[in-house]
Structure formats: structure tokens, C-alpha cells
Amino acid sequence: MWHHRHVTSKPATPQNLRDLALLRRVRDRIDREYAQPLDVQALACGVHMSAGHLSREFKRAYGESPYGYLMTRRIERAMALLRRGDMSVTEVCFAVGCSSLGTFSTRFTELVGMPPSCYREQAVHATAGMPPCDAKKVTRPIRNREARPSART
Known part of the structure; x- marks a missing residue:
């Protein structure tokens, strides 16, 4: 018997689109400044998010944590x-x-x-x-x- 998995994704609200733009900025900053002393708190401050929110949303968007991506x-x-x-x-x-x-x-x-x-x-x-x-x-x-x-x- 086949079961359809219900894929849960957030609707494309203006806030979600803003978050995605901010996540791209964080990813681009990591790509540019990987040799700098970056941590999740500093990355989160740079886009006015909490560290926890940044970590959760970054992982949801890119499949790994900001720290994992940096490493x-x-x-x-x-x-x-x-x-x-x-x-x-x-x-x-x-x-x-x-x-x-x-x-x-x-x-x-x-x-x-x-x-x-x-x-x-x-x-x-x-x-x-x-x-x-x-x-x-x-x-x-x-x-x-x-x-x-x-x-x-």
C-alpha cells in the first residue's frame, strides 16, 4: 500500500521571503568571510535575527547549520x-x-x-x-x- 507523504513547507509569505533573502546574505557572507572569526551569534546579529532562528531557518533552507556550512x-x-x-x-x-x-x-x-x-x-x-x-x-x-x-x- 502506497502512502503519500505530506510535504510540509511554509507558504511564501512576505516574511518568509524576507527570511530567505537574509539567509542568502548570511550564506554569501560565510562564502566571503570564511577566514574571519565568524560565529552564529555574529552572523545572526548581522541580519537582525536571533541565533536560534537563524540556525533553524538556515538548516531548513540549506540542509546544514550555519556552522556546518562555514566549516x-x-x-x-x-x-x-x-x-x-x-x-x-x-x-x-x-x-x-x-x-x-x-x-x-x-x-x-x-x-x-x-x-x-x-x-x-x-x-x-x-x-x-x-x-x-x-x-x-x-x-x-x-x-x-x-x-x-x-x-x-
């Missing part, structure tokens, strides 16, 4: 810096705006599937001679919502 941007930039091979993992960590090497390494490993030091070694060899635009596509991190569930046996 994904930072890790993507870190991957590019590590591929160049001229910076240490610690230098890259601070260059992309992370203040904790442990948090950076943990999140990097979750998104990329290996620690940053291993990635640096592999990427330098794997992308040698490859144009940077192709190297970026080949080595792009997989966000949690894009990851395929593992096959169970």
Missing part, C-alpha cells in the same frame, strides 16, 4: 592550500580561520575521509601537473547530505 567552506579552502604543498597543516588551519587544530583536523577527516596531513601528501602527488580547476573538482569534499549510505550486507 565546509573552510575545509574546501584548506584542501586547495594543502594541494599547493607550500604550507604546513597548522599554517593552513589558521589561514582558513580555524582556531583549533584538533577541531580542524577532526572536521577535515569527517568531510574528506582522511586527515589533512595524509590528504596533503596524496593530493600533491595525485594532482601534479593537473590544472587547478580540475584538481578542485577531483578533490572536492563530500558534504554529509551528499554522501551515499553504505551498502549493508
Whole structure:
């Protein structure tokens, strides 16, 4: 027997449309200022929302929290810096705006599937001679919502 799932979505009220415009501004700010010391409170203040409201609405709109999106941007930039091979993992960590090497390494490993030091070694060899635009596509991190569930046996 097939059941139709009722999709709950908010009607497109003027307030919801304003919220979506503000969420795009937050996302654009993260894209531009990922290396700055951003936190949800600062992002929320920038668009005159509470931190809780911003977090809930951002996740509803983009599938991940503002912090998760920020860390994904930072890790993507870190991957590019590590591929160049001229910076240490610690230098890259601070260059992309992370203040904790442990948090950076943990999140990097979750998104990329290996620690940053291993990635640096592999990427330098794997992308040698490859144009940077192709190297970026080949080595792009997989966000949690894009990851395929593992096959169970």
C-alpha cells in the first residue's frame, strides 16, 4: 500500500521571503568571510535575527547549520592550500580561520575521509601537473547530505 507523504513547507509569505533573502546574505557572507572569526551569534546579529532562528531557518533552507556550512567552506579552502604543498597543516588551519587544530583536523577527516596531513601528501602527488580547476573538482569534499549510505550486507 502506497502512502503519500505530506510535504510540509511554509507558504511564501512576505516574511518568509524576507527570511530567505537574509539567509542568502548570511550564506554569501560565510562564502566571503570564511577566514574571519565568524560565529552564529555574529552572523545572526548581522541580519537582525536571533541565533536560534537563524540556525533553524538556515538548516531548513540549506540542509546544514550555519556552522556546518562555514566549516565546509573552510575545509574546501584548506584542501586547495594543502594541494599547493607550500604550507604546513597548522599554517593552513589558521589561514582558513580555524582556531583549533584538533577541531580542524577532526572536521577535515569527517568531510574528506582522511586527515589533512595524509590528504596533503596524496593530493600533491595525485594532482601534479593537473590544472587547478580540475584538481578542485577531483578533490572536492563530500558534504554529509551528499554522501551515499553504505551498502549493508
